[in-house]
Amino acid sequence: MIVQTAKMALQAVWGSKMRSFLTMLGIIIGVFALVVLVSLMQGSTDYIAGEISDLGGSYYTVRIEDDHGQPLSLDDLDTIMAEGLGSAAPLGQTYVIGKNGRTSDSFLLYGTTAVYSAIHDLRVEYGTFLRQSNEDNHSRVAVINQNAALDLMGTLDCLGEDILFNGIPFRIIGILAEDDGMASMFSMQDYVAYIPYSTVQRLDPSVSSDLSSFYFSAAPEDTPEQAQDRLEHWLRERFDQDENAYSIADNTAIEETMRSVTGVLQTLLGGIAAISLIVGGIGIMNIMLVSVTERTREIGIRKAIGASRRIILLQFLLEALVLSLLGCALGLALSWITLVVVSLASGISSYTISPGVAVIAIVFSSLIGLIFGLYPANKAAGKPPIEALRYSE
Amino acid sequence: MIILREICKRYQVGEEMVYALDHASLRIRQGEFVAIIGPSGSGKSTLMNIVGCLDLADSGSYELDGQSIEEYTEDDLARIRNRKIGFIFQNFNLISKLTAEENVELPLIYQQIPKRERQKRVKQALDQVGLWNRRQHKPSELSGGQQQRVAIARALATRPAIFLADEPTGNLDSKTTGEIMDIFCGLHRQGSTIVLITHDSGVAAQAARRVHILDGKVTEEETS
Numbered sequence: 295m296i297v298q299t300a301k302m303a304l305q306a307v308w309g310s311k312m313r314s315f316l317t318m319l320g321i322i323i324g325v326f327a328l329v330v331l332v333s334l335m336q337g338s339t340d341y342i343a344g345e346i347s348d349l350g351g352s353y354y355t356v357r358i359e360d361d362h363g364q365p366l367s368l369d370d371l372d373t374i375m376a377e378g379l380g381s382a383a384p385l386g387q388t389y390v391i392g393k394n395g396r397t398s399d400s401f402l403l404y405g406t407t408a409v410y411s412a413i414h415d416l417r418v419e420y421g422t423f424l425r426q427s428n429e430d431n432h433s434r435v436a437v438i439n440q441n442a443a444l445d446l447m448g449t450l451d452c453l454g455e456d457i458l459f460n461g462i463p464f465r466i467i468g469i470l471a472e473d474d475g476m477a478s479m480f481s482m483q484d485y486v487a488y489i490p491y492s493t494v495q496r497l498d499p500s501v502s503s504d505l506s507s508f509y510f511s512a513a514p515e516d517t518p519e520q521a522q523d524r525l526e527h528w529l530r531e532r533f534d535q536d537e538n539a540y541s542i543a544d545n546t547a548i549e550e551t552m553r554s555v556t557g558v559l560q561t562l563l564g565g566i567a568a569i570s571l572i573v574g575g576i577g578i579m580n581i582m583l584v585s586v587t588e589r590t591r592e593i594g595i596r597k598a599i600g601a602s603r604r605i606i607l608l609q610f611l612l613e614a615l616v617l618s619l620l621g622c623a624l625g626l627a628l629s630w631i632t633l634v635v636v637s638l639a640s641g642i643s644s645y646t647i648s649p650g651v652a653v654i655a656i657v658f659s660s661l662i663g664l665i666f667g668l669y670p671a672n673k674a675a676g677k678p679p680i681e682a683l684r685y686s687e
Numbered sequence: 688m689i690i691l692r693e694i695c696k697r698y699q700v701g702e703e704m705v706y707a708l709d710h711a712s713l714r715i716r717q718g719e720f721v722a723i724i725g726p727s728g729s730g731k732s733t734l735m736n737i738v739g740c741l742d743l744a745d746s747g748s749y750e751l752d753g754q755s756i757e758e759y760t761e762d763d764l765a766r767i768r769n770r771k772i773g774f775i776f777q778n779f780n781l782i783s784k785l786t787a788e789e790n791v792e793l794p795l796i797y798q799q800i801p802k803r804e805r806q807k808r809v810k811q812a813l814d815q816v817g818l819w820n821r822r823q824h825k826p827s828e829l830s831g832g833q834q835q836r837v838a839i840a841r842a843l844a845t846r847p848a849i850f851l852a853d854e855p856t857g858n859l860d861s862k863t864t865g866e867i868m869d870i871f872c873g874l875h876r877q878g879s880t881i882v883l884i885t886h887d888s889g890v891a892a893q894a895a896r897r898v899h900i901l902d903g904k905v906t907e908e909e910t911s
Binding site: 295591592594595598599605683 | 774
């Protein structure tokens with residue numbers, strides 16, 4: 295019976311295509327607005343989040359506020375790593391003049407250890423990053439960025455050659471991959487070199503072996519929360535259970551803040567779009583009411599030949615449901631096309647219909663079809679057959 | 688088998704109570720062909736609505752096919768109309784969006800008859816009124832006589848206890864009236880019970896039994 299009634303509902307909708315389409319227009323636009331707005335918002339959020347995490351995986355910056363007379367040293371970082379908490383690397387920096395033959399320019403020199411490249415996701419294009427042995431031997435070796443290689447050395451093929459930092463020769467053991475995306479936006483300095491921490495202390499006495507800060511990233515098997523807990527536990531123990539002796543900053547905090555802000559915006563936009571869906575539902579109700587009046591005779595005939603109240607109710611309810619779901623399908627199709635066009639035009643591949651919002655659109659459209667179809671359907675079902683039969687068109 | 692006993696139906700018109708049916712009694716046996724004759728406003732339509740279970744009487748009793756039609760709910764009445772009554776109306780009352788075939792099939796769908804059986808019955812009914820070759824036509828593509836034949840087929844297909852025809856030839860010319868009456872006579876010969884409501888004495892003359900109705904009162908005409 296439901297199948298037959300659904301067929302009749304489809305026939306009725308299909309029978310007057312133009313009117314059905316105009317009736318559905320409200321739902322089409324509502325679904326379109328909801329899906330496109332939310333998907334664009336979500337796509338943009340994902341894109342920006344992706345850019346942020348490209349700046350380096352998630353790492354923590356630990357700052358020592360009060361060392362209780364027991365300053366942190368490189369040995370402490372080794373202990374952290376030996377205890378399996380994660381990777382820890384110091385960063386000392388100084389400005390020097392780099393020189394090769396006749397060309398010279400200002401360099402930002404970072405002194406660090408081997409694990410730094412893993413913490414910050416640094417990619418080395420040619421050669422290798424610093425090694426533990428370089429640190430132990432206070433080796434004069436350097437990893438330079440591509441700009442420095444091209445401009446000062448004149449070629450990317452300069453591994454093994456020497457570069458002078460403040461007159462002291464350093465052997466080039468690696469060249470970094472070219473920075474991409476947002477990462478390069480933040481580096482002001484054209485020329486950058488990484489050398490062992492123990493070596494940078496010799497170039498600049500202000501870089502102390504007492505660490506005031508270091509970088510940390512979690513062991514791969516730990517969740518960020520676990521890693522942070524374990525690190526804090528270790529730090530409290532190290533500094534006489536003083537929670538104010540250190541501070542831990544998290545680079546994922548930026549991403550989280552952004553996600554929560556865009557989450558609120560997304561809900562807001564979704565809410566506004568949902569209102570247009572409700573307006574679409576009212577449009578369906580109006581047309582259904584007109585349709586019930588127009589089809590009074592038909593309702594009378596159906597009742598005379600034996601349609602019960604329930605069947606007439608079902609028929610009109612299904613018609614409203616077909617209208618709203620068809621409108622929803624057209625709205626989803628239109629959204630899909632729009633998002634494909636937008637992602638082709640912008641080159642950002644994360645603009646796709648998010649399944650969550652599609653499900654919400656479908657559920658919401660069905661509810662609207664049912665709720666706004668109920669009143670006209672009930673009106674149709676309640677018509678007394680004799681009066682309905684007498685109704686003249 | 689129809690037994691009406693002391694049926695009353697009243698309407699309030701302003702201050703006054705008007706009897707559309709005034710203690711009307713009528714008995715129609717299985718296989719009878721009865722014409723109910725009366726001028727307009729005599730209570731014909733009210734009688735037809737009550738016999739057709741479209742309306743309930745205010746008082747009196749009505750028994751259809753051994754079933755007493757009293758204090759039924761709307762849904763019960765719909766089921767009785769669906770299974771026991773075959774309506775044929777003056778203005779045909781076909782659904783304009785549906786083809787002849789679909790119109791005939793509709794009451795069978797409401798009876799929840801399986802598709803195969805439905806198709807068989809639709810073909811039988813349309814064959815009997817000679818319109819099987821016009822089954823794909825919409826009512827607007829058919830002549831008045833053809834539309835009335837589709838309506839008769841729709842009633843036929845449900846195999847009702849009675850055919851209830853309300854001025855079935857009222858909108859037709861004399862030639863098609865003859866055709867339609869031939870179909871009714873044929874149905875009567877096959878043993879169907881037919882109640883024909885009309886104001887046309889020529890049409891009524893073809894029925895085996897004639898009942899007059901005037902001011903809500905039913906009187907039997909002596910059959911010769």
